[in-house]
Amino acid sequence: MSARIPDILRFRGPALRPFLTLAVFAIAFALLPQYASGEVGTANIANVFTSFAGIGLVALALGLTMIIGEYDLSVSSTYLLGGMLAVKTGGDSPALGAAIAIAAGLVVGFIQGFVVAKLKMSSIPVTLGGFIALLGLVYVLSNSKSINYSDLKVTLKLNEPVLTVFTERSLIAIGIFLVLAAVFAFTWLGRDARAVGSDRKAARTSGVRIDRIVIGTFMSSAAISCFSGALLAYSLAYATPNRTVAPLVFATTAALLGGVSLSGGRGNPLGIGCGVLCLAILNEALAVTGSAAYVTYLVTGGLLLIVTVVDAPHLLRWWRTTKAAENLRLAFAGRPATGARAGGSA
Amino acid sequence: MSTDLATAPTGPGPVRGNPRVTRETAIRAAFYGAIALFAALVVYGAVSTHGFLTMTNVRAILSSVAFVGMVAVGTALIMISGNLFSLAVGSTAAAAAMIFLALLPHGIVLAFAVALLMGVVVGAVQGFLVGGIGANTIIVTIGAASLIQGVALWASAGATILPPKGDTSFAWLNGHIFTFAVPIYILFGTVFVLDQFLRRSRFGRQLKLVGENVEAARAAGIRTGWVVVGAFCIASFLFAFAGVELGAFNESGSLLIEGTQTYDAIAAAVVGGIAISGGRGSVWQGLGGAILIAMISDILLLRGYSEGIQILVKGVVVFAVVVLARLNxxxxxS
Known part of the structure; x- marks a missing residue:
């Protein structure tokens, strides 16, 4: 009964790919001192886990929606919102601030998920509205300024090293990844989520409650994203409104590197974790070599374009068959090659 | 129909509570009700806001429409082609502003040309990735935005670009004809020409077909890749043009110049009623949406609301409009 063993544990097939990618990144990083100036030690590994904790959960949040075939643009706003709410309400009790951030995420996720599921809408226009509106809300809450967090004890505690390379906050982030990975591997939720992502009609026919999965995923995604913002704000001791889509760029790249596909139906939390670690290693490599800020933009943007192109439907088909080459020809030449069928006529 | 009979009450009297009819009526009522409410709100806001109905304010609104309209029209083209929207609007505009101001010492013609060429080139690359190999628009455009910002930071070494001292070659861009700013005339001219082009040319008809159903368009022998590349090139050209105007207006160029251009552009195209799923809409609708968005911003500004509230309202409006369009x-x- 091999079917009872989850895919991830069998370490075969596409589920293995993110781990291989991570291994390549890790080996390249370890070899870095031989090719460039700079040292690599345990402090760097600690930094890698710190940046993993900083933004890894946003990648997880976005990745979950990508697995069910959606794309939640609003994660970069919920991330900011969570931080702002936590800093403003968690002065006396950090747990209360985090709870409020998570509650806000659940509400936002419910509204967006409900609209996407019940009105059968594409998630991009819906979450675009959410993205802009919540960004505005963050500016309103913060009065367009950075807000400091008063309880420095919390900040120090979260950043305290544990076992040399970890900190409390990186352990929290890793813990959430592992819990979700377990949920995906050992319960029907992961299977259903992938089913919803790959073929919604077939999933419905086989008894998957699509609406519940979609709404539930949006709620957990927004809650994780809000919590991630809260965690970051506590550990930096401030929250700041910021309009860049940098978190979105990072999260998308990490998810795609982690074996999630934009077309949905593929991927799991462990893979996404590997993708995040790859990017965290890359960031650390850029820091070790003392690269300027623009290099980070170029590398992250370039990497995102590369993984997107690799993930692109026509290119993937091109790789496997010659059909996409035909599609590309059709797209630009307008005529099918002699003897070939016109691809995918509707 | 059998379903109607099955669900109709069996007792005597008129058929009531037909679920299909009531649902349809409810959706219709919600749709028109919301539109009426929205229109009433804007009109009320406009009339009741002190200083709204003055010539100075109308001029101010039109000045901001001049920029937002340009990027909204570009976004409209991408949306009509069935490829959602670009998130690289602001970065493209900012980069164009920086190139324009940096090259002014070599003459305004060269500065203009290089800035616009940059727009066309980055548009062509994004169009190729989206239309040619089917990559996701949102991700291609955020990746492109990141790359553009990286190059701009590298080339400018992080500094704000200022025009040469005493250079007045671009002053005409900030001038006025019959009390209105020059960019407004440029905008209306552009929209008119573009609209005629889309109506009369083969490209315009192909654009709508590609947006409506790309597979069908491909089967019909349309070079869908070129059509999408064309849409992105024109759109990105317009983003760059708006950037040049913005750079000339501010007399400085940096990445910060982008402000809320990207969101305004998307909000305007959506509010203008262009179908986000593609295939339907005209560039005039993009312009109409831009005027509405500029009016809303202006009302909120005159009433002393912060930038945050302005962004928040735009987001809520986008959310409401896409939901209403879906209900419609x-x-x-049904």
């Missing part, structure tokens, strides 16, 4: 579609299909 469901009504039409």
């Amino acid at each position: 579609r469901m009504r039409a299909e």
